[in-house]
Amino acid sequence: MPMTPSPSAHRDIPAATVSRLPTYLRALHSAAARGITTVSSGQLASAAGVLPTQLRKDLSHLGSHGVRGVGYNVARLITEIARALGLGRAWPVAIVGMGNLGRALAAYSGFGTEGFHVVAVLDRDPALVGEQVAGLTVRPIEDLPALVAELGIAIGVLATPSDGAQTAADALVAAGVEAILTFAPAALALPPHVSLRRVDLATELHVLAFLRASLSDLPDVGVAG
Amino acid sequence: MPMTPSPSAHRDIPAATVSRLPTYLRALHSAAARGITTVSSGQLASAAGVLPTQLRKDLSHLGSHGVRGVGYNVARLITEIARALGLGRAWPVAIVGMGNLGRALAAYSGFGTEGFHVVAVLDRDPALVGEQVAGLTVRPIEDLPALVAELGIAIGVLATPSDGAQTAADALVAAGVEAILTFAPAALALPPHVSLRRVDLATELHVLAFLRASLSDLPDVGVAG
DNA sequence: GAATGTGAACTCCTTCACAGCA
DNA sequence: TGCTGTGAAGGAGTTCACATTC
Structure with missing residues:
Protein backbone atom coordinates (compact mmCIF):
# COMPACT_ATOMS: atom_id res chain seq x y z
CA MET A 1 0.00 0.00 0.00
CA PRO A 2 1.82 3.10 -1.24
CA MET A 3 2.09 5.90 1.27
CA THR A 4 4.70 8.57 1.69
CA PRO A 5 7.16 7.01 4.08
CA SER A 6 8.57 10.07 5.76
CA PRO A 7 6.04 12.13 7.71
CA SER A 8 6.07 11.25 11.37
CA ALA A 9 3.54 13.67 12.83
CA HIS A 10 0.51 11.50 12.11
CA ARG A 11 -1.11 12.84 15.27
CA ASP A 12 0.00 9.45 16.60
CA ILE A 13 -2.89 7.60 15.01
CA PRO A 14 -1.57 4.52 13.18
CA ALA A 15 -1.96 4.61 9.39
CA ALA A 16 -3.94 1.37 9.43
CA THR A 17 -6.43 2.90 11.83
CA VAL A 18 -6.82 6.04 9.74
CA SER A 19 -7.65 3.95 6.70
CA ARG A 20 -10.53 2.34 8.58
CA LEU A 21 -12.00 5.45 10.17
CA PRO A 22 -13.89 6.54 7.03
CA THR A 23 -15.68 3.19 6.97
CA TYR A 24 -16.71 3.59 10.60
CA LEU A 25 -17.88 7.09 9.85
CA ARG A 26 -20.10 5.90 7.02
CA ALA A 27 -21.60 3.15 9.18
CA LEU A 28 -22.28 5.71 11.91
CA HIS A 29 -23.96 8.11 9.50
CA SER A 30 -26.10 5.29 8.26
CA ALA A 31 -27.06 4.36 11.82
CA ALA A 32 -27.83 7.97 12.68
CA ALA A 33 -30.06 8.21 9.62
CA ARG A 34 -32.05 5.28 10.96
CA GLY A 35 -32.54 7.03 14.27
CA ILE A 36 -30.04 4.91 16.23
CA THR A 37 -28.35 6.89 19.00
CA THR A 38 -26.16 4.24 20.63
CA VAL A 39 -24.11 1.41 19.13
CA SER A 40 -21.97 -1.30 20.66
CA SER A 41 -18.55 -2.15 19.25
CA GLY A 42 -20.02 -5.43 18.01
CA GLN A 43 -22.78 -3.77 16.03
CA LEU A 44 -20.56 -1.12 14.54
CA ALA A 45 -17.82 -3.61 13.79
CA SER A 46 -20.09 -5.93 11.88
CA ALA A 47 -21.49 -3.02 9.90
CA ALA A 48 -17.94 -2.05 9.00
CA GLY A 49 -16.73 -5.58 8.33
CA VAL A 50 -14.09 -5.77 11.07
CA LEU A 51 -13.75 -7.49 14.43
CA PRO A 52 -15.05 -5.78 17.57
CA THR A 53 -11.60 -5.73 19.17
CA GLN A 54 -10.18 -4.10 16.10
CA LEU A 55 -12.80 -1.39 16.26
CA ARG A 56 -12.26 -0.73 19.96
CA LYS A 57 -8.51 -0.59 19.53
CA ASP A 58 -8.91 1.83 16.65
CA LEU A 59 -11.24 4.08 18.59
CA SER A 60 -8.95 3.99 21.59
CA HIS A 61 -6.34 5.78 19.47
CA LEU A 62 -8.58 8.84 19.27
CA GLY A 63 -9.00 8.73 23.02
CA SER A 64 -12.65 8.22 22.35
CA HIS A 65 -14.72 7.36 25.36
CA GLY A 66 -17.61 4.99 25.02
CA VAL A 67 -19.61 3.89 28.02
CA ARG A 68 -18.86 0.48 29.53
CA GLY A 69 -21.81 -1.81 29.56
CA VAL A 70 -23.61 0.44 27.08
CA GLY A 71 -21.67 1.33 23.95
CA TYR A 72 -20.88 4.46 21.96
CA ASN A 73 -22.96 7.55 21.43
CA VAL A 74 -23.43 7.76 17.67
CA ALA A 75 -23.51 11.54 17.35
CA ARG A 76 -20.49 12.02 19.55
CA LEU A 77 -18.48 9.35 17.77
CA ILE A 78 -19.26 10.95 14.42
CA THR A 79 -17.93 14.24 15.71
CA GLU A 80 -14.77 12.70 17.10
CA ILE A 81 -13.91 10.71 13.98
CA ALA A 82 -14.65 13.66 11.73
CA ARG A 83 -12.33 15.83 13.77
CA ALA A 84 -9.62 13.18 13.82
CA LEU A 85 -9.80 12.96 10.03
CA GLY A 86 -9.62 16.71 9.65
CA LEU A 87 -13.08 17.01 8.16
CA GLY A 88 -15.54 19.74 9.02
CA ARG A 89 -14.89 21.64 5.87
CA ALA A 90 -15.03 20.57 2.24
CA LEU A 205 -7.33 -7.66 -10.58
CA HIS A 206 -3.96 -9.40 -10.57
CA VAL A 207 -4.22 -10.08 -6.87
CA LEU A 208 -7.74 -11.41 -7.34
CA ALA A 209 -6.63 -13.63 -10.18
CA PHE A 210 -3.87 -14.97 -7.97
CA LEU A 211 -6.24 -15.70 -5.11
CA ARG A 212 -8.71 -17.24 -7.50
CA ALA A 213 -6.08 -19.42 -9.08
CA SER A 214 -4.64 -20.57 -5.78
CA LEU A 215 -8.05 -21.66 -4.55
CA SER A 216 -9.13 -23.89 -7.38
CA ASP A 217 -5.92 -25.17 -8.78
CA LEU A 218 -7.54 -26.21 -12.00
CA PRO A 219 -6.21 -25.03 -15.35
CA ASP A 220 -9.83 -24.57 -16.32
CA VAL A 221 -12.51 -22.36 -14.88
CA GLY A 222 -14.42 -24.15 -12.17
CA VAL A 223 -17.76 -24.15 -13.86
CA ALA A 224 -19.20 -27.45 -14.91
CA GLY A 225 -20.18 -26.93 -18.52
CA MET B 1 -6.72 -3.81 3.14
CA PRO B 2 -9.77 -5.96 2.49
CA MET B 3 -9.00 -9.51 1.52
CA THR B 4 -10.82 -12.72 2.23
CA PRO B 5 -9.26 -13.95 5.44
CA SER B 6 -9.66 -17.66 5.08
CA PRO B 7 -7.80 -19.16 2.12
CA SER B 8 -4.51 -20.64 3.17
CA ALA B 9 -3.25 -22.11 -0.10
CA HIS B 10 -1.65 -18.89 -1.34
CA ARG B 11 1.06 -20.99 -2.94
CA ASP B 12 3.05 -19.73 0.06
CA ILE B 13 3.73 -16.36 -1.51
CA PRO B 14 2.95 -13.62 1.05
CA ALA B 15 0.02 -11.39 0.18
CA ALA B 16 2.18 -8.28 0.38
CA THR B 17 4.54 -9.74 -2.20
CA VAL B 18 1.72 -10.67 -4.55
CA SER B 19 0.44 -7.12 -4.47
CA ARG B 20 3.82 -5.85 -5.67
CA LEU B 21 4.46 -8.42 -8.40
CA PRO B 22 2.24 -6.68 -10.97
CA THR B 23 4.29 -3.51 -10.57
CA TYR B 24 7.51 -5.42 -11.14
CA LEU B 25 5.96 -7.06 -14.16
CA ARG B 26 5.09 -3.70 -15.71
CA ALA B 27 8.57 -2.36 -15.09
CA LEU B 28 10.03 -5.47 -16.70
CA HIS B 29 7.81 -5.17 -19.76
CA SER B 30 8.84 -1.57 -20.10
CA ALA B 31 12.50 -2.54 -19.85
CA ALA B 32 12.05 -5.31 -22.40
CA ALA B 33 10.39 -2.87 -24.78
CA ARG B 34 13.50 -0.70 -24.56
CA GLY B 35 15.69 -3.63 -25.49
CA ILE B 36 17.12 -4.21 -22.00
CA THR B 37 17.85 -7.87 -21.36
CA THR B 38 19.35 -7.76 -17.87
CA VAL B 39 18.45 -5.69 -14.81
CA SER B 40 19.90 -5.45 -11.33
CA SER B 41 17.66 -5.43 -8.28
CA GLY B 42 18.59 -1.78 -7.78
CA GLN B 43 17.45 -0.74 -11.23
CA LEU B 44 14.23 -2.71 -11.12
CA ALA B 45 13.48 -1.59 -7.58
CA SER B 46 13.81 2.08 -8.39
CA ALA B 47 11.59 1.66 -11.44
CA ALA B 48 9.00 0.06 -9.20
CA GLY B 49 9.39 2.47 -6.31
CA VAL B 50 10.61 0.00 -3.69
CA LEU B 51 13.91 -0.79 -1.97
CA PRO B 52 16.31 -3.28 -3.60
CA THR B 53 16.16 -5.60 -0.59
CA GLN B 54 12.40 -5.61 -0.75
CA LEU B 55 12.51 -6.61 -4.39
CA ARG B 56 15.04 -9.39 -3.83
CA LYS B 57 13.08 -10.76 -0.89
CA ASP B 58 9.91 -10.72 -2.97
CA LEU B 59 11.55 -12.50 -5.87
CA SER B 60 13.08 -15.04 -3.54
CA HIS B 61 9.55 -16.19 -2.70
CA LEU B 62 9.08 -17.39 -6.26
CA GLY B 63 12.35 -19.23 -6.03
CA SER B 64 13.57 -17.04 -8.81
CA HIS B 65 17.21 -17.28 -9.61
CA GLY B 66 19.06 -14.24 -10.74
CA VAL B 67 22.77 -14.32 -11.37
CA ARG B 68 25.05 -13.04 -8.63
CA GLY B 69 27.26 -10.23 -9.71
CA VAL B 70 25.09 -9.67 -12.78
CA GLY B 71 21.37 -9.34 -12.15
CA TYR B 72 18.15 -10.79 -13.52
CA ASN B 73 17.32 -11.89 -17.02
CA VAL B 74 14.38 -9.73 -18.04
CA ALA B 75 12.60 -12.25 -20.24
CA ARG B 76 12.95 -15.05 -17.74
CA LEU B 77 11.74 -12.93 -14.85
CA ILE B 78 8.70 -11.88 -16.84
CA THR B 79 7.85 -15.53 -17.42
CA GLU B 80 8.29 -16.46 -13.78
CA ILE B 81 6.22 -13.60 -12.39
CA ALA B 82 3.48 -14.17 -14.94
CA ARG B 83 3.31 -17.81 -13.99
CA ALA B 84 3.30 -17.02 -10.28
CA LEU B 85 0.38 -14.65 -10.83
CA GLY B 86 -1.52 -17.21 -12.84
CA LEU B 87 -1.41 -15.20 -16.04
CA GLY B 88 -0.75 -16.68 -19.43
CA ARG B 89 -4.36 -16.56 -20.41
CA ALA B 90 -6.81 -13.66 -20.46
CA LEU B 205 -9.14 10.91 -0.14
CA HIS B 206 -9.85 10.79 3.58
CA VAL B 207 -6.47 9.31 4.28
CA LEU B 208 -4.83 11.93 2.11
CA ALA B 209 -6.71 14.71 3.85
CA PHE B 210 -5.54 13.30 7.17
CA LEU B 211 -1.94 13.16 6.07
CA ARG B 212 -2.22 16.62 4.58
CA ALA B 213 -3.74 18.04 7.75
CA SER B 214 -1.21 16.43 10.04
CA LEU B 215 1.68 17.89 8.07
CA SER B 216 0.72 21.54 8.06
CA ASP B 217 -1.29 21.95 11.19
CA LEU B 218 -2.89 25.15 10.00
CA PRO B 219 -6.65 25.60 10.03
CA ASP B 220 -6.18 27.30 6.69
CA VAL B 221 -4.80 26.00 3.44
CA GLY B 222 -1.08 26.50 3.26
CA VAL B 223 -1.02 28.86 0.32
CA ALA B 224 0.07 32.40 0.82
CA GLY B 225 -2.74 34.37 -0.70
C1' DG C 1 -24.69 -8.59 33.32
C1' DA C 2 -22.80 -6.17 29.59
C1' DA C 3 -19.63 -3.81 27.08
C1' DT C 4 -15.40 -0.86 26.94
C1' DG C 5 -10.29 -0.16 27.18
C1' DT C 6 -5.69 -2.05 27.05
C1' DG C 7 -1.31 -4.60 28.17
C1' DA C 8 0.69 -8.66 26.20
C1' DA C 9 1.19 -12.34 22.86
C1' DC C 10 1.31 -13.28 18.25
C1' DT C 11 1.60 -12.86 13.33
C1' DC C 12 3.05 -10.51 9.39
C1' DC C 13 6.08 -7.56 6.89
C1' DT C 14 10.22 -4.82 6.20
C1' DT C 15 14.94 -3.79 6.77
C1' DC C 16 19.53 -4.99 7.94
C1' DA C 17 23.83 -7.39 7.65
C1' DC C 18 26.40 -10.45 5.49
C1' DA C 19 27.44 -14.97 3.44
C1' DG C 20 27.74 -16.94 -1.18
C1' DC C 21 28.69 -16.97 -5.89
C1' DA C 22 29.88 -15.35 -10.73
C1' DT D 1 34.54 -6.63 -7.26
C1' DG D 2 29.49 -6.69 -7.81
C1' DC D 3 25.19 -8.29 -6.98
C1' DT D 4 22.06 -11.91 -5.36
C1' DG D 5 19.91 -14.65 -1.66
C1' DT D 6 18.67 -15.11 3.13
C1' DG D 7 18.87 -15.65 8.28
C1' DA D 8 18.15 -12.49 11.90
C1' DA D 9 16.62 -8.22 13.85
C1' DG D 10 13.27 -4.76 14.07
C1' DG D 11 8.69 -2.66 13.47
C1' DA D 12 3.80 -2.55 12.66
C1' DG D 13 -0.66 -4.29 13.15
C1' DT D 14 -3.95 -7.69 14.87
C1' DT D 15 -5.89 -10.65 18.20
C1' DC D 16 -6.33 -12.30 22.83
C1' DA D 17 -7.36 -12.16 27.66
C1' DC D 18 -8.99 -9.77 31.22
C1' DA D 19 -9.36 -5.91 34.36
C1' DT D 20 -12.57 -2.13 34.64
C1' DT D 21 -16.67 0.46 34.71
C1' DC D 22 -21.62 1.38 34.34
Missing part, protein backbone atom coordinates in the same frame (compact mmCIF):
# COMPACT_ATOMS: atom_id res chain seq x y z
CA TRP A 91 -11.57 19.87 0.88
CA PRO A 92 -11.15 21.31 -2.62
CA VAL A 93 -9.95 18.71 -5.11
CA ALA A 94 -8.51 19.05 -8.62
CA ILE A 95 -8.62 16.22 -11.13
CA VAL A 96 -5.96 16.08 -13.84
CA GLY A 97 -6.68 13.99 -16.91
CA MET A 98 -10.10 14.04 -18.52
CA GLY A 99 -10.17 10.62 -20.11
CA ASN A 100 -12.85 8.09 -19.24
CA LEU A 101 -11.68 7.66 -15.68
CA GLY A 102 -11.18 11.36 -15.02
CA ARG A 103 -14.69 12.15 -16.25
CA ALA A 104 -16.18 9.39 -14.13
CA LEU A 105 -14.36 10.66 -11.07
CA ALA A 106 -15.44 14.23 -11.74
CA ALA A 107 -19.04 13.05 -11.90
CA TYR A 108 -18.73 10.74 -8.89
CA SER A 109 -21.26 11.95 -6.37
CA GLY A 110 -19.67 10.09 -3.48
CA PHE A 111 -16.98 12.71 -3.00
CA GLY A 112 -19.42 15.48 -2.21
CA THR A 113 -21.11 13.61 0.61
CA GLU A 114 -17.79 12.72 2.19
CA GLY A 115 -16.34 16.17 2.64
CA PHE A 116 -14.64 16.62 -0.70
CA HIS A 117 -15.47 18.92 -3.53
CA VAL A 118 -14.16 18.72 -7.07
CA VAL A 119 -13.46 22.36 -7.93
CA ALA A 120 -11.23 22.04 -10.98
CA VAL A 121 -10.70 19.65 -13.88
CA LEU A 122 -7.67 19.87 -16.15
CA ASP A 123 -6.13 18.24 -19.17
CA ARG A 124 -3.00 18.86 -21.19
CA ASP A 125 -4.80 18.18 -24.46
CA PRO A 126 -5.82 21.53 -26.01
CA ALA A 127 -8.68 19.77 -27.76
CA LEU A 128 -10.34 19.06 -24.41
CA VAL A 129 -9.67 22.44 -22.81
CA GLY A 130 -12.83 24.50 -22.66
CA GLU A 131 -15.12 21.50 -22.70
CA GLN A 132 -17.69 21.11 -19.90
CA VAL A 133 -17.27 18.17 -17.54
CA ALA A 134 -19.53 17.69 -14.54
CA GLY A 135 -20.42 21.36 -14.60
CA LEU A 136 -16.82 22.54 -14.76
CA THR A 137 -14.79 23.91 -17.64
CA VAL A 138 -11.70 21.88 -18.48
CA ARG A 139 -8.60 24.01 -17.91
CA PRO A 140 -5.05 23.61 -19.22
CA ILE A 141 -2.32 22.35 -16.89
CA GLU A 142 -0.67 25.74 -17.05
CA ASP A 143 -3.56 27.20 -15.05
CA LEU A 144 -2.72 25.06 -12.02
CA PRO A 145 -0.81 27.63 -9.96
CA ALA A 146 -3.59 30.18 -10.37
CA LEU A 147 -6.31 27.65 -9.61
CA VAL A 148 -4.55 26.35 -6.51
CA ALA A 149 -4.05 29.87 -5.18
CA GLU A 150 -7.56 30.94 -6.02
CA LEU A 151 -9.52 27.87 -4.92
CA GLY A 152 -7.28 26.60 -2.14
CA ILE A 153 -6.88 23.23 -3.80
CA ALA A 154 -5.39 20.80 -1.30
CA ILE A 155 -5.62 17.46 -3.07
CA GLY A 156 -4.81 16.52 -6.65
CA VAL A 157 -6.16 13.42 -8.36
CA LEU A 158 -4.16 12.02 -11.29
CA ALA A 159 -6.25 10.23 -13.89
CA THR A 160 -3.75 10.56 -16.71
CA PRO A 161 -2.06 7.77 -18.66
CA SER A 162 1.21 6.57 -17.15
CA ASP A 163 3.28 8.63 -19.59
CA GLY A 164 1.96 11.94 -18.41
CA ALA A 165 1.68 11.07 -14.73
CA GLN A 166 5.08 12.31 -13.59
CA THR A 167 4.75 15.56 -15.52
CA ALA A 168 1.29 16.18 -14.11
CA ALA A 169 2.47 15.31 -10.61
CA ASP A 170 5.35 17.77 -10.96
CA ALA A 171 2.90 20.45 -12.03
CA LEU A 172 0.68 19.78 -9.02
CA VAL A 173 3.63 19.93 -6.64
CA ALA A 174 4.99 23.08 -8.26
CA ALA A 175 1.59 24.68 -7.80
CA GLY A 176 1.67 23.90 -4.09
CA VAL A 177 -0.47 20.75 -3.85
CA GLU A 178 0.85 18.44 -1.14
CA ALA A 179 -1.47 15.44 -1.41
CA ILE A 180 -1.90 13.34 -4.53
CA LEU A 181 -4.09 10.37 -5.37
CA THR A 182 -2.95 8.66 -8.54
CA PHE A 183 -4.61 6.05 -10.71
CA ALA A 184 -1.67 5.80 -13.06
CA PRO A 185 0.25 2.53 -12.69
CA ALA A 186 3.61 4.26 -12.57
CA ALA A 187 6.15 4.96 -9.85
CA LEU A 188 6.17 8.69 -9.08
CA ALA A 189 9.18 10.57 -7.75
CA LEU A 190 7.96 13.25 -5.35
CA PRO A 191 9.45 15.46 -2.66
CA PRO A 192 9.14 13.88 0.79
CA HIS A 193 6.63 16.42 2.06
CA VAL A 194 4.06 15.37 -0.54
CA SER A 195 1.65 12.60 0.49
CA LEU A 196 0.85 10.02 -2.14
CA ARG A 197 -1.74 7.29 -2.42
CA ARG A 198 -2.01 5.00 -5.39
CA VAL A 199 -5.03 3.09 -6.63
CA ASP A 200 -4.01 0.51 -9.18
CA LEU A 201 -6.93 -1.20 -10.87
CA ALA A 202 -4.87 -3.72 -12.77
CA THR A 203 -2.98 -4.72 -9.64
CA GLU A 204 -6.23 -5.35 -7.80
CA TRP B 91 -9.10 -13.75 -17.44
CA PRO B 92 -12.68 -12.96 -18.44
CA VAL B 93 -14.16 -10.14 -16.36
CA ALA B 94 -17.75 -8.99 -15.89
CA ILE B 95 -18.61 -5.48 -14.74
CA VAL B 96 -21.87 -4.92 -12.89
CA GLY B 97 -23.23 -1.38 -12.74
CA MET B 98 -23.10 0.86 -15.78
CA GLY B 99 -23.00 4.26 -14.13
CA ASN B 100 -20.15 6.66 -14.75
CA LEU B 101 -17.59 4.49 -13.04
CA GLY B 102 -18.73 1.25 -14.64
CA ARG B 103 -18.56 2.77 -18.09
CA ALA B 104 -15.11 4.17 -17.44
CA LEU B 105 -13.91 0.79 -16.24
CA ALA B 106 -15.42 -0.97 -19.25
CA ALA B 107 -13.55 1.41 -21.52
CA TYR B 108 -10.31 1.25 -19.53
CA SER B 109 -7.70 -0.02 -21.91
CA GLY B 110 -5.28 -0.98 -19.17
CA PHE B 111 -7.07 -4.22 -18.39
CA GLY B 112 -6.52 -5.67 -21.83
CA THR B 113 -2.77 -5.24 -21.76
CA GLU B 114 -2.53 -6.83 -18.31
CA GLY B 115 -4.15 -10.17 -19.00
CA PHE B 116 -7.78 -9.27 -18.37
CA HIS B 117 -10.64 -8.99 -20.75
CA VAL B 118 -13.99 -7.36 -20.08
CA VAL B 119 -16.43 -9.78 -21.68
CA ALA B 120 -19.72 -8.72 -20.13
CA VAL B 121 -21.33 -5.57 -18.75
CA LEU B 122 -24.55 -5.65 -16.75
CA ASP B 123 -27.00 -3.38 -15.01
CA ARG B 124 -30.21 -3.94 -13.13
CA ASP B 125 -31.83 -0.88 -14.66
CA PRO B 126 -34.00 -2.02 -17.63
CA ALA B 127 -33.51 1.40 -19.18
CA LEU B 128 -29.80 0.67 -19.65
CA VAL B 129 -30.14 -2.92 -20.80
CA GLY B 130 -29.52 -3.23 -24.50
CA GLU B 131 -27.38 -0.13 -24.69
CA GLN B 132 -23.88 -0.40 -26.15
CA VAL B 133 -20.94 0.21 -23.81
CA ALA B 134 -17.36 -0.24 -24.95
CA GLY B 135 -18.49 -2.51 -27.73
CA LEU B 136 -20.64 -4.70 -25.50
CA THR B 137 -24.38 -4.87 -25.04
CA VAL B 138 -25.56 -4.17 -21.50
CA ARG B 139 -27.26 -7.27 -20.09
CA PRO B 140 -29.66 -7.65 -17.17
CA ILE B 141 -28.42 -9.16 -13.91
CA GLU B 142 -30.61 -12.18 -14.52
CA ASP B 143 -28.35 -13.19 -17.39
CA LEU B 144 -25.38 -13.70 -15.07
CA PRO B 145 -25.56 -17.49 -14.68
CA ALA B 146 -25.75 -17.98 -18.43
CA LEU B 147 -22.95 -15.49 -19.10
CA VAL B 148 -20.66 -17.02 -16.48
CA ALA B 149 -21.20 -20.50 -17.87
CA GLU B 150 -20.84 -19.41 -21.45
CA LEU B 151 -17.88 -17.04 -21.16
CA GLY B 152 -16.06 -18.60 -18.20
CA ILE B 153 -16.22 -15.38 -16.23
CA ALA B 154 -13.84 -15.65 -13.30
CA ILE B 155 -13.84 -12.14 -11.84
CA GLY B 156 -16.71 -9.77 -11.15
CA VAL B 157 -16.28 -6.02 -10.77
CA LEU B 158 -18.93 -4.15 -8.77
CA ALA B 159 -19.45 -0.55 -9.82
CA THR B 160 -22.93 -0.20 -8.38
CA PRO B 161 -24.11 2.24 -5.71
CA SER B 162 -23.78 0.95 -2.14
CA ASP B 163 -27.47 -0.01 -1.98
CA GLY B 164 -27.28 -2.52 -4.76
CA ALA B 165 -23.82 -3.85 -3.97
CA GLN B 166 -24.83 -6.76 -1.74
CA THR B 167 -27.55 -7.89 -4.13
CA ALA B 168 -25.21 -7.73 -7.08
CA ALA B 169 -22.52 -9.57 -5.14
CA ASP B 170 -25.00 -12.30 -4.23
CA ALA B 171 -25.93 -12.65 -7.89
CA LEU B 172 -22.27 -12.97 -8.88
CA VAL B 173 -21.64 -15.61 -6.23
CA ALA B 174 -24.79 -17.51 -7.14
CA ALA B 175 -23.63 -17.56 -10.75
CA GLY B 176 -20.33 -19.11 -9.70
CA VAL B 177 -17.98 -16.14 -9.61
CA GLU B 178 -15.40 -16.53 -6.85
CA ALA B 179 -13.43 -13.29 -7.09
CA ILE B 180 -14.93 -9.85 -6.70
CA LEU B 181 -13.50 -6.35 -6.93
CA THR B 182 -15.87 -3.79 -5.48
CA PHE B 183 -15.87 -0.01 -5.67
CA ALA B 184 -18.94 0.35 -3.47
CA PRO B 185 -18.13 1.71 -0.02
CA ALA B 186 -20.15 -0.96 1.76
CA ALA B 187 -19.29 -4.03 3.81
CA LEU B 188 -20.17 -7.15 1.83
CA ALA B 189 -21.12 -10.47 3.40
CA LEU B 190 -19.74 -13.26 1.24
CA PRO B 191 -19.07 -16.99 1.58
CA PRO B 192 -15.51 -17.68 2.72
CA HIS B 193 -14.44 -19.22 -0.57
CA VAL B 194 -15.03 -15.96 -2.44
CA SER B 195 -12.07 -13.58 -2.69
CA LEU B 196 -12.83 -9.91 -2.24
CA ARG B 197 -10.87 -6.74 -2.84
CA ARG B 198 -12.24 -3.31 -2.19
CA VAL B 199 -11.21 -0.02 -3.77
CA ASP B 200 -12.68 2.87 -1.86
CA LEU B 201 -12.11 6.22 -3.51
CA ALA B 202 -13.54 8.31 -0.68
CA THR B 203 -11.39 6.50 1.87
CA GLU B 204 -8.28 7.22 -0.16
